[in-house]
Amino acid sequence: MSDILSIGAGATQLYRQSLATVSNNIANLNTEGYSRQVATSSEGMPSQQGTVFLGTGARLDNITRAYDEFIESSLRNSSSDLSSQGPMINYANRIVDLMGSQTSGLSSAIDQFFATASDLSADPASPVQRNMFIRDADALASRFREIAGHLSAIEQESRSSIELQVNTVNTLAQQLATVNTQLGKKISVDKQPAALLDQRDQILRDLSSVSKIHVFESATGAVDVRLDSSAGSLIVANKTAVDLGVNFDVNDPGRVDIIMDPYGEARASSTISSGELGGLINFRGQTLGAAMDSFDYLAQTTVREINQIHTSGIDSRGERGKDLFRIDSVFEVSSPTVTSNLNVAVDVSDPEAFEFSPFQIRWAAEDRVWQIEDAKTGAVKYAQASADIIEYAGLNITINGSASDGDTLFINPISRPAAGFRLVETDPLAIAAASRMRAMASDQNIGESQVSLSYARESVLQGFEFGQDIYSLGNNPNVAASVAVDSSSLKPALLIPKGAENVALMMDVPQGSDLQFQVMSQEGVHILGHSIDTDTQNAFLGTDSGFVANSSYSSTYLNGTGAEAYEDLDMTYGFLARSSERQEWVPNADNNGVMEQTITTNAQVDTAAVSLQNNPSLVSLDLVGADTLVLNGQSLGALTLAAGDDSSASAMATWLNTASTTTGVTATASNIIEASAEDINLLEQIQINGVLIGSGSLPADIDALADAINASTFVTNVMAYVSREGGIAITNAAGYEGENITLSNPSGSAASNALGQTNETFTGSLQLQSTDQVRFTFGAGGTPADLAVLGLRAGIYLNGPASEELAVFITGTGSANIAAGFKPPQQEPAQNTESPFTVNFLSASQYSITDTATNTVVATRNYTAGESINYQSLSLSFNAPPSSGDSFVVDGNEGGIGDNSNMLLMVALQNKPVLRGGRSLSDGYIDLVSTVGNKATLSKISQEALQVVYDQAVASRDNVSGVSLDQEAADLIRFQQAYQASAQIIQMSSKIFDSILAIR
């Protein structure tokens, strides 16, 4: 009986527990992540009664959790995949809505801009149209900025989202670590409480929707979690969870770095490819970054193209157009440590001075200054607190609000062209609608030919083929810096580049040489030099292809000055020195202040030693022929050398002074020979002008030598003095200035003498002075060798900027030593500027081009009918052959306010393929929007597919672990009946026992 009782008791207990389990299931119907629990029973150990085994009932084996590991894992993975599509669809659709709509998109602003440009082209003189053009240009600029602002907002939102998700991962990882610790208390997963396991699985499921994870379950049920795959970074290792951090790159939205353990040993994590976090990172990388870059590229191209067109035309005042738009830098201000409310605005005031480098501003309360530190160089500047606007590196920084000590603002300039798109030209009259040049037929023309003007590209202009750029000779006109350049009568030896200023090219020639400079323009105009015969002309023009092909030689402007000079340039071939003026501050008359005074310095020339020549013949010899040299416009007479005489500086000075009343140049001669203390050899003798110094006795020291020389002055006419460095200088005595000094040594074999100089005759040099200028040019037959007689180097001097490239030929025999001096070239902005000119047809087959400003005939060319005329990057074409005597004027379009050619170019920009791949501006924008839209569509399709997979996974899981009320109700009935039956067993065994007890 006890066995029946125990079976009954055991059974009731079992079924009571089963009922409890079922009730638990029902109660937890809506608990998230709950897995259905089943009470499993097992048979009791049978008891042996002789040969018979009697069962001992049932007992509760275990309460198992309905759980399938594979289904769980598949559910997690499909959840990751599904959630990764969400962000892309969401954000991409927002971008498409923003950029693709008619009201907020860019297309309507672009269309409106070009529409107004077209209206303006129909009536360029109208101020109303110009105002509307400016209004719509401003609208275009603000639309760019707005869209850029929205994109930036989306970027920040996605950034916050990513940070949020990373925080979620960290929180969940921590929770998982705690659960793992709890699970670690038992040794087998079968013994673990089901609730704990449910909690663990719920955390894993939440984690997987944020990022794809790989789970490794250990025997105790504790899990190790890796990111993304089995090779990913370990974020939960049993009881420890590793934090994640995230870093962004402000200039590259696609760059998102997930860092493991950012505050400990920071290292990069493996990539996150799925889950919501993966979706956000994908969106930033694939879509947002590309969209922002494309939009910026569009902005930059728009500004560049519009400005290019606008600056090539002229406005209604006749001035060259300026930039219409500009891209300003954008600044990102971050203030992580600032608690007070600070408002910062940064503006670029001077684009030139602004350096694109980040910096920080710190408030130092004690000194009441703002400390500005450049992040790269560390340079520190201070700004007063009282200033409303802080000026730094070309920026205006405005800070409102009260700052506490140590508050630091980090200011980072970022390159976001679209956000800095700005209209800078707001003056309606400054809109450049007209083209900058205009060609007109003169109304005196007999012919009916009409001319039209077009702009050739700059590359049409070819420079000279041969010749060395003078800039490469080095900027040093001294003789010592000369470079040898070969002469050639076929090719240019040197080139003076366009725009060169203050050029002096000096040639050092040996005595009697026939080397000459010849300067030619590209059109064959002979500017400086010596007249040349036809054969030489053809040789010059023929060899170098830099000369314009059908141009003819012209010597009209050869060596011209003033108004007769080529293009009125101030040029000299010969020698030039000018007086100069400068302004100085001097005490004024009352001695209580200063006033400005002009100080004039005379032109002064110190020549080198004049040439030494001897006249061995019996008749006098011309050193310099009559009318060979011209000084300040005066032709000089012949410089003669009497029979048997030597040339000397004093003779030349006398010769020059004969003309000084007309030339204004006075000349003095001097002759100094300097011997340094090291050169002086007191053991040698010296004869000066044939007179033995010291009468044979050697002087004791340098002073004594000087005295000895001075003792003979009355004979030699040479005196000596001791120089400051301790050497001796000898010079002519008064009255004999400039005479030659002959040094010799009585010992015939000696090479030098007491003064250490060679035994030869030394000529003097000339000092030329003039209040105005000293200008030597050549008469007929004059060559640089003639100037060399006077100790001067011949040169080419050019004052004003050269309007075109000039070729310098060096004709003659041998090679010349050339030294150059010039004003260092400046980097000029490459803007095409043309100067007005007139084309005159001298005959039906020849025309000349005259520069209007200087009235210089710059070219004479042959003409074939039907050809167009190219000059200065302009191209003129005619609809009928011009007749002889016709002239066509090209001028700067003065008064042409009704001209709309430049605005027509602007209108044509709408269809011009200026973007990569030959796309126009509107097309490029539409492509941008379509690309984003495509991504959204693809994601949507993927999402729909993945949704199906996810739903199936959920259904599978529910199939195993879900609670169905009907099932529980059925179980409830079953166990209730079983319980009642078991209770009956107890009752029955009690009754049986009663019957045994009833036996008396």
Add this chain to the structure above:
Amino acid sequence: MKISTGQLFERAVTQMNTQQSAVAKMQAQLASGKQIVQASDDPDKVGLIQRLNTASQRQDVYEQSLNTVNGRLVAEEASIVATDNILQRVRELAVRASSDTLSAPDREIISIEVSALKESLMQLANTQDINGNYVFAGSMSNTVPYTEDTFGQVSYNGDDRHIAVDVSEQRRLTMNRPGSEVFDSVVRQESDDSTQRVGFFGVIEDFASALKNNDTDGIQRSLTEVSDLSASVSVSLADVGSRLSVVDSQRDMLSDAKLRYQMLLSQVEDLDYATAVTELSAELLSMEAAQSSFAKISQLSLFDYIR
């Protein structure tokens, strides 16, 4: 396969939500009359719609330009017609003056009329359009094209620039005819065989002075020259006339193009109401079915039958 209770409810709710949002979307479409309410509804079409809108707007721009050009050409035509009439009168006078029966005082009377006609011609040459631009000055539309000095010499201060405007994708129409072409000069052969260009007003001035001086040779020469002037003015008239007809034909082509673009745009953008309403009723039907079936099925529970 077991469906858990939670799953049952969740599925039904999700489906009903989907149907709700589909209905809401259709309602938005019907209210706006467009297939695409937001650009994100159909990103592929966004590009097409932008392009069509741009093209359609450009036609409006061209139409605006055509109107401006038309206004300008009408002003030019009026002036040239008036000029032509005056020149006819001058020619008549020249014919009359060249007849031998006239005497010197008669010719002087004619010269007075010629001078007055010359003033009228100058006024016509300095016509301004409604915007205040001088019509015959070429591109120098703020400069008075013809001015007279104290000696009666008239000089042309404009240039010979042709201003053109885009009136369609392919067509650029010249808007003006410079004074140098309308009031063309003639080539005069002098007695010494040299040729010289004489301006329009110079010819008339010479005619007036020939009349004053009773110079029959001069009058004869003026007759030929005035005939030449008349011929060139006729050419100008023809030119302006042809451009006006181009404007008209271009207008027609433009309105055709506009209509075409509007139709294309409508096809892409606009909602087909018949289809939309049918779809809406179908969707509403399925939503009702889902809701009522859910109500029925969710009530079934075994617990109801357990006493």
